[in-house]
Amino acid sequence: MSVRTLLVLLLVFGSLTPMPAAAADTAVCVTACDTLDPSRAARESFPLPDKVINGRVLRLHASDPDGMAWAGIDNGVPGDAVWLDRSWDGGATWDGLLGKASIPGTWTGTRTLMYNLTDPAHHRRGLVRACGDAQAVGCTAWIYPDVCDAACDRTAPAAGDSRPVAPATLFGRTIRLHFDGRGMAWAGIDSGGPGDEIWLDRSWDAGASWPDGSSLGRTSVPAGATGTQTAAFATRDPRGRLYGGAVRACGREATHAQGSCTAWARPAVTRAAGALDALMWSYDPYTAWWPSSWWNSAVAVTAVADAGGSEAALARTFDVNRVAFPAGARSSDAIDGDFVSRAVDDSAWWGLAWVAVYDRTHDPRYLAEATTIANYVHGFWDTGSCGGGVWWNRERTYKNAVTAGLYLRLTASLHRRIAGDTVWGQWAKTAGDWYLASGLVNSAGLVNDGLTASCANNGQTVWTYNQGLGIGGLLELWRATGIPSYLDAARRLADAAMARLTDGGVLVESCDLGTGSCDDNQKQFKGIFMRYFGDLATATGSAAYLAFARRQADALWAGDRDSLNRIGQRWTGTAPNVTDWRTQASGLEAILAAG
Numbered sequence: 001m002s003v004r005t006l007l008v009l010l011l012v013f014g015s016l017t018p019m020p021a022a023a024a025d026t027a028v029c030v031t032a033c034d035t036l037d038p039s040r041a042a043r044e045s046f047p048l049p050d051k052v053i054n055g056r057v058l059r060l061h062a063s064d065p066d067g068m069a070w071a072g073i074d075n076g077v078p079g080d081a082v083w084l085d086r087s088w089d090g091g092a093t094w095d096g097l098l099g100k101a102s103i104p105g106t107w108t109g110t111r112t113l114m115y116n117l118t119d120p121a122h123h124r125r126g127l128v129r130a131c132g133d134a135q136a137v138g139c140t141a142w143i144y145p146d147v148c149d150a151a152c153d154r155t156a157p158a159a160g161d162s163r164p165v166a167p168a169t170l171f172g173r174t175i176r177l178h179f180d181g182r183g184m185a186w187a188g189i190d191s192g193g194p195g196d197e198i199w200l201d202r203s204w205d206a207g208a209s210w211p212d213g214s215s216l217g218r219t220s221v222p223a224g225a226t227g228t229q230t231a232a233f234a235t236r237d238p239r240g241r242l243y244g245g246a247v248r249a250c251g252r253e254a255t256h257a258q259g260s261c262t263a264w265a266r267p268a269v270t271r272a273a274g275a276l277d278a279l280m281w282s283y284d285p286y287t288a289w290w291p292s293s294w295w296n297s298a299v300a301v302t303a304v305a306d307a308g309g310s311e312a313a314l315a316r317t318f319d320v321n322r323v324a325f326p327a328g329a330r331s332s333d334a335i336d337g338d339f340v341s342r343a344v345d346d347s348a349w350w351g352l353a354w355v356a357v358y359d360r361t362h363d364p365r366y367l368a369e370a371t372t373i374a375n376y377v378h379g380f381w382d383t384g385s386c387g388g389g390v391w392w393n394r395e396r397t398y399k400n401a402v403t404a405g406l407y408l409r410l411t412a413s414l415h416r417r418i419a420g421d422t423v424w425g426q427w428a429k430t431a432g433d434w435y436l437a438s439g440l441v442n443s444a445g446l447v448n449d450g451l452t453a454s455c456a457n458n459g460q461t462v463w464t465y466n467q468g469l470g471i472g473g474l475l476e477l478w479r480a481t482g483i484p485s486y487l488d489a490a491r492r493l494a495d496a497a498m499a500r501l502t503d504g505g506v507l508v509e510s511c512d513l514g515t516g517s518c519d520d521n522q523k524q525f526k527g528i529f530m531r532y533f534g535d536l537a538t539a540t541g542s543a544a545y546l547a548f549a550r551r552q553a554d555a556l557w558a559g560d561r562d563s564l565n566r567i568g569q570r571w572t573g574t575a576p577n578v579t580d581w582r583t584q585a586s587g588l589e590a591i592l593a594a595g
Contacts, residue, residue: 028116028126029286030067030241031316035099036114038070051130053138056080060130060140061111064239067118069143071130072111076103080134084115087127089211091142096131117144118240121284123205125212125242147202147245149234150182154217157186157232164265165563170253175260177249183267184232187249189221195254196221200233203246206281206564207264213247221254235267236277238310244281246564265563271553274565275588276307282581283313288320290581294331298339298349299524300585305356306531306592314357318366338369340376342394348377348406355413367417374410378427381407386455388434400450401440405469407431409532412476425480432477435470436489445496464509465525467497472532475539487540494536497529498548504572505548506555507590512570520582523569527586534593546595553594556587 027034038044042065051058056076062069073082081102087094099112118125127142146153160181168175173192177200179185189198197220202213217230235245250261268274279300282290289297301317304310325335333341339350351373358366380391385399390407392398408431415425439457441447447467449460474490477483501507507526511518518525530552537545552571559573567587568579 028119030116030118030120031285032066032068032114032116033286034113034115036066036068038111038114041068041070041114042066047143048130048140051132051138051140053132053134053136056132056134058082058130058132058134058138058140060128060143062117062143063114066114067240068114068116069128069130070099070112070114071132072109073103073132073134074109076108076110076134078103078105078107080132082110082112082130082132084112085129085131085139086115086117087142087212088119088124090213091127091145092211094127118237118242120241120243121286123242123244123281125204125237125240127212144239147234147237147240149184149236149238151184151232151234153233154231155184157184157229158182162267164267165248165263168249168251168260168262170251170258170260171256173251173253175249175251175262177247177262177265178229179265179267179269180232181269183235183269183273185235185247185267186230186232187217187251188227188229189251190227192221192226192251193254194221194223194225196228197252197254198228198230199250200230201248201250201261202233202235203264204242204244206244207246207248213245215250241285241313243277243283244564263563266565268565271557271591272307272588275567275584275591276304276309278565278567279303279581279584279588280309280313282584285313285316288313288317289330290585293520293582294335294341295343295346295349296520296524296582296585298346298353299528300581301353302356302531303527303585303588303592305353305360307588308360311361314360318354318357318369322369338372338376340373344377344380344391344393345400345403345406347373348403348410351377351410352406352413355410355417358417367414370410371414371418374407374414374424377403377407377410381427381431386438386451388430389438389451390431392450398450399455401447401466402449402463402469404431404435404438404440405447405466405473408435408473409469409476412473412480415480416476428477428480432474432486435473440466441470441493444500445492446500447493461510462501463522463525464497464501464507465528467493467501468525468529468532471497471529471536475532475536479539490536491540494533494545497533498544505551506571507552508570515576517576517578518569520580523578523580523582524586526571527589530586530590530593534589534595537593538595549590549593549595552590556590560587 041063043063057074083100084098085094101110103110129142131139158180162179174190199218200216201210203210221228246264248264252259324337327334340347351370354366354370389399390403411428415421446462452458470493471490474486478486556571560568560571566579568577569583570577
């Protein structure tokens with residue numbers, strides 16, 4: 001047999017997937033690490049029928065809020081054993097004997113410790129079952145073999161039919177990938193003949209592997225027909241904290257025994273939903289941030305809150321990260337607790353993040369945290385230099401636009417949300433008046449990076465996020481005071497940006513141009529601008545502003561997005577371009593700004 005023939009057979013009979021291999025027996029951490037004691041379970045349920053082995057009762061326990069399971073055996077005798085098996089490839093192979101425990105003398109039962117069902121940090125979906133040895137070995141069924149989102153796997157497709165990628169062709173057959181209006185995926189084959197096959201592959205790691213998602217819904221064209229389709233399958237597993245699942249449609253032509261597949265794709269029920277799903281794919285639920293950028297994660301939290309994303313993820317980010325961290329753990333700086341550090345601007349980004357989460361959830365603890373952070377930032381307001389303004393860092397070396405804009409937006413936001421406030425509103429007005437008189441805004445209406453030691457505009461780079469923060473701060477101050485001049489000033493900044501910070505009507509950063517590339521901080525600047533520009537567009541109802549916001553979203557969706565809904569740095573898709581979670585959060589804010 002030739003090598004080429006062997007490869008063809010492996011592709012066809014192996015469902016176009018690599019042969020599965022057993023996963024390494026290493027601890028998995030999600031909201032907790034493997035081997036958590038069941039006494040700490042948030043909830044207890046029994047999702048599967050018990051297994052009886054020689055009169056012993058083998059039971060699988062689950063806690064969905066924890067995403068963990070454990071096994072127990074009862075009515076036993078000393079020496080009977082119980083454990084868990086966990087599989088990462090749909091049950092083909094498994095790590096066995098997890099948490100194995102034996103019934104001690106005089107007891108009639110025992111249990112294992114808790115183990116995670118999924119591994120979002122490494123984009124793996126597991127299956128778990130309870131097993132026992134009581135003079136014979138037996139196991140329960142695997143827990144949660146089907147993925148459930150808007151609907152569960154193997155349901156009929158609902159209304160709506162989007163086709164996100166080009167079809168694959170094979171000997172005249174057309175193989176298509178479809179998403180219904182719920183974001184459930186299905187595959188179809190047309191212009192074929194009896195015996196042709198169609199199926200879906202599903203991957204949790206962006207198409208790199210699909211050990212537990214091969215040949216989903218595999219079905220054959222019946223006699224007398226020329227086509228058929230699969231059932232519908234989910235691409236997200238919210239219970240397992242798995243987002244950004246990708247699917248592709250695959251088919252096999254019966255006569256030649258050859259197969260072909262479409263490209264991988266993710267659904268986008270709405271633009272915002274598709275962009276949010278891709279952003280959450282990069283979130284690590286154990287460390288509860290987007291590794292590894294501290295202030296950028298605050299901006300991502302803001303985007304998730306603005307998009308109506310997972311309240312559980314937002315709460316976990318708050319709970320895990322409000323403590324102190326040594327230098328190098330979350331930032332090059334030590335984090336002192338309550339999200340503050342020597343970087344005053346970083347601290348303020350987190351203050352705005354928790355304002356956004358408060359607006360999303362109305363949970364008062366988030367507003368209280370934002371107030372704590374704002375008090376810290378206010379401690380760096382200094383009238384002894386340049387007549388006011390907030391220092392950029394604890395060493396008080398620089399007064400710049402980003403810290404000034406953050407402080408203005410944060411103080412005005414707190415005034416509007418704290419009933420009966422008599423403090424933050426006055427500080428916000430003082431900050432707004434200082435901002436407009438400081439010289440940060442140049443004669444072209446653009447915001448330069450900061451002030452010199454002699455309190456003059458330093459003429460350094462105009463970054464879009466500084467322009468956006470100026471717009472957002474002055475807009476919020478107008479809402480707080482009703483004074484028209486603040487809204488007029490916000491409009492002037494917006495008009496200048498539309499005229500001077502665009503290329504062909506699309507927003508650009510100076511590092512977007514030519515062969516330049518933006519660093520990890522700069523990747524998020526345009527999204528920050530669009531958050532506050534979009535706020536202005538909504539508040540004013542300006543047709544010009546609304547049209548500009550829509551143009552940004554249309555441009556990036558058409559030209560800077562791949563089939564997995566990943567959005568890059570350059571919103572027209574020109575090269576060189578980069579894509580990561582920072583550019584994703586930026587693009588999401590642009591989409592939200594368009595309404």
